[in-house]
Amino acid sequence: MNEFPSDNSAGVISTDQLIGLYREMARIRLVELKVEELYHLDEMKTPVHLALGQEAVSSGVCAHLGTDDRIFSNHRSHAHYLAKGGDLKAMIAEFYCKETGCAKGRGGSMHLIDTAVGHFGSSAIVGGGIPHAVGAALAFKMQKKPCVAVSFFGDAASEQGVFFESMSLAVLKRLPVIFVCENNAYSVCSHISVRQPNPDVVMRPRAFDMPAAQVDGMDVSAVFAKAKEAVEFSRQGHGPYLLECRVQRWRGHAGAGDPLREKYRAPQDLTPDWMRDPLADCEKILMADRQVNGEALEGIKAELKKEIDQAFQYAQESPLPDKGDLEKFLFK
Amino acid sequence: MNEFPSDNSAGVISTDQLIGLYREMARIRLVELKVEELYHLDEMKTPVHLALGQEAVSSGVCAHLGTDDRIFSNHRSHAHYLAKGGDLKAMIAEFYCKETGCAKGRGGSMHLIDTAVGHFGSSAIVGGGIPHAVGAALAFKMQKKPCVAVSFFGDAASEQGVFFESMSLAVLKRLPVIFVCENNAYSVCSHISVRQPNPDVVMRPRAFDMPAAQVDGMDVSAVFAKAKEAVEFSRQGHGPYLLECRVQRWRGHAGAGDPLREKYRAPQDLTPDWMRDPLADCEKILMADRQVNGEALEGIKAELKKEIDQAFQYAQESPLPDKGDLEKFLFK
Amino acid sequence: MPWTKLQIEREEPAFDENLGQDIRKLNFGEALREALDQALERDPRVYAMGQGINDPGGIFGTTDGLREKYGNERVFDTPLAEEATIGMAIGSAMAGLRPVSIHNRPDFLMMAMDQIVNAAAKWCYMFAGQVPIPLVIRACIGRGWGSAAQHSQSLHGLFTHVPGLKVVLPSTAYDAKGLFITSIADENPVIFIEHRWLFKHQGSVPEHVYSIPFGQATVKRPGKDITVLAISHMVIESLRAAEELEKKGISLEVIDPRSLHPFDEETLLQSLSKTGKLIVADVDWKTGGFAAEVVATVAEKGFHDLKKPPVRVCLPDVPTPASYVLEEAFYRGVPDIVQAAEKLMR
């Protein structure tokens, strides 16, 4: 690992596209780092499940989705939300439990949503959100819309029966749904080896002869390329597809840092050169293979930082929900 | 179909064994026919799900099980119970809702049990009983007993998420459990083609690289031979195994006959020579290939009929539960 | 003939709400079928799915011929996968459809409890009203002929405890149609629980589409001595008991809340202020069921009207036994209501 990244995607991804992916990943990265930096202040009174290390998956997949395509997310929700185009200010405001949050402070970080861009909610019940994507796909088919639905979930979610039921339904009805599994090999502190017969989630769809691919989720070009195939396949009416993205969860399950890492990580995750960095790799490729100017990339980051600072300021200054509204929103 | 059955099992099954299987199937057949014959009298006030046509599966599988091996059954429970050695009188008494029934009239036909011979209950929630077999297998492993657990279930049960969770757990923990799916292609009146992506339940374990085999469930020798492999595999500590047995449900989902058959059966099931008969085929093989005397077989049947008549008489004459005992048995 | 039907033909005497009147009558199942038919007709967003929806039986007659009329895309069979099926319904509801998810028995909904409790009931609130879930889940309580422990539970006592769900249990053909229409039109998840023994009963059912608002109880029979708050099939039992008691000079006021969530407290408390005595009759277990909620509400809000301890006529707290003699001991009906009423009048 950690050898110099190679640009396998020359034919597949234009330089502009790669810069776009870079920008998306950098945005997620910088947001997560900022959240982590400020978390100890206890002003974001919400559990946070950082996507640090996993930025390439959301970025590479959502690059192929339009606003009318729908995604469904889980507890590790930040990257999905941002990559799908969710409003940054509203997300940070949600972390600060404010009325201006994307769920008006009712949901917190595990329950992000932005229906305007096709993000229909994050479920904190592991596996619980998967069939919702199937339902969206069913609706697309009935409504004859050329859209796809995407479910993002972790390796542990693939252990739930509802995942299999969902795949089966999707194949049966040939629905335009893509199951994206971010396999980071952990469920909280439990390694996949104590939970699953083998670590290859990509095998599960064999039960139904459903197409699937395993991809290096630390390589944004690879994710982009495979996701392109998957999305096109589904959008063209060929039915569902599963994409297993092998990723690294840089931090602990929730909160900042990974203070207990020595106590639960598998030995191979504790070696000094364990960590791979999809953003840094992308940056190297852009500069070395695509001749992009380093300053241009710095410019992107600077701009993002400004946007992020503004979002935090917005969130901090926003009003809290009104206690009198406690019972609002139970029903429509 | 319906060509003369061939004896593929010459090397695998001794004539004595085949006679044993014949006897077991005949017993199930004759019991079911008797139930059907008397059902219109409304003395058995319980739903009945006849196993007519499916006799070979239970007979072929349970032939390899000892009393300490455990089985778990579903709503179509009669054949499993009988083949595992369940007490006939207690079963018929259960149909008659009597205190002498195997569940003292609390369960009815969908909830048979005979713990003395390793039958630990039938669940009428489709799929609900599957993980119980995994639990029994876990216990065997912890208790270091050389036993196997068997779950009998239908094709529709294989659609439940819990089936997949159960397989996954069994592979993960290498448990001695055999999943026996009786695929009769129907769930009540719904054909498998409207419920599953493909009719091959045998494919489902591929998700976990779990060994599985598909077998002609209308051929008792074939079931016997494959079940032998499966049971030996599990008993030797190699983990779980799935056996898909393709069978024909001769009757409707529940009750006597199949009065609505014209209205729901797939066309291929309505042809005059659709029906195969595992018992008649076995009989032909015994007489033609194994030179067994037809009279001997008639003798077996006559003996069985006597036993069955006695069981019905016993059941009919048995006392009903006491109304005062309504609240008994809630807890132990 | 399916055994549940058999049982009903035997044990449940037909009940005609509009006996002797020369009007169009439908039975309970026909009323539900007509409601679904009209909903499918009027609103292209509505679709219906369920195990056996296209069976010759048509889910107790409630879906007969609808696939032929609306096609397989809008009326379709489903696998034995309650959890993903209801999850799919939820996802499609978010996308603007109006799913009707039909289940033979409430017992089977336990397989989908996570989707019902943690998704359907939560989405609207958790996302501050942005994504309501217009979903109807229908299921039919079984009874008799040894249905036993796993095929006879009503379980509405579970659903009424979960905020975010509306819970409806109609008792007549008229109510069934009107409430089913309301359920489909509602923007929120509705658990619609029928009772198998009601299917035989008939009454006047208007041909046009009509809607019965949730949270409006009906006085099915006015009376002055005792208020009977009766749920589902216990409405019929209570009306029969009322007839019997009338001969003995005891007058029952039978109230059917129709929806348990929302619940019409007013009609109940008003009746109580007149009678001072309460029987709650439910088809569910006693402990922790909705009947307890009714009694608690009355104890809190009708305390000074209550002249006698309220009485719950509910199922004993055991699983349903199979044997018919034990079924007889298990189920509650006319004799239990009569007995409770006589005791209250002593």
Next chain:
Amino acid sequence: MPWTKLQIEREEPAFDENLGQDIRKLNFGEALREALDQALERDPRVYAMGQGINDPGGIFGTTDGLREKYGNERVFDTPLAEEATIGMAIGSAMAGLRPVSIHNRPDFLMMAMDQIVNAAAKWCYMFAGQVPIPLVIRACIGRGWGSAAQHSQSLHGLFTHVPGLKVVLPSTAYDAKGLFITSIADENPVIFIEHRWLFKHQGSVPEHVYSIPFGQATVKRPGKDITVLAISHMVIESLRAAEELEKKGISLEVIDPRSLHPFDEETLLQSLSKTGKLIVADVDWKTGGFAAEVVATVAEKGFHDLKKPPVRVCLPDVPTPASYVLEEAFYRGVPDIVQAAEKLMR
């Protein structure tokens, strides 16, 4: 530091049942750990499993070091497959083992509701007592720090409605150990629900193995004016409220039923015959929760003792909101009990 822990350190002042006494004390989590340790030690049929059971955190400290002591066969991690895991536990219980199935939150049990309601609760009755299911399901109610709608439900109001389940909610370290031992020793399925905010509290816990019988309430504080039937963490809140009210001359009798099924009616009715006034304080939603059952029971059986309408201090009927200001509005505690008591004394 996990966020739930953080929250508790901040918001929940430590509570010491035996303040100032020089005896061995354990906190709630340590007491549970000791009980499980001793059960595993004494009875080879006992095993424990759960997601993250071997984590550095050890399920809030309740399983720390047990794998090391008893091996991976008796203390093991489980996949995210609640349904099959609990189903497996049931099957193993039938085979003579005594599984302890541990879950972080009651919310997640909805995934296994079918196994709990249709199998665990039914097997013994349905098979006439031949196959009891000695199974303990542990889960811990979350609260605070934006746990929100899917990580903070108690849901015991669902389980208490299902015959065949025993339901236990301890409030102190002493009770936790004794009740957990009883649960493991019981031949039947027990739903054992903890509250995350109790884990900090400590009290005297004997070192030996002891068992607290189900169905025996304790009077946590004797009093004369008002009976408070409090469940789980509301016991602590009620004791604090009682201290505050004492200063105002109002005396609360705080009763902890400890097990809701079986439920000790006698202790409650006895107290009521003295006070005539009742507050039921629960950590669950109000409508259709166990508090309704308590009120209904009292209305039926303590009718003539009741001098005022009973009051339920329970959660409002909405999903848990995330924002801390809304959490403040949502949760009930000392001020609500004080207010209810003052109103009852007026």
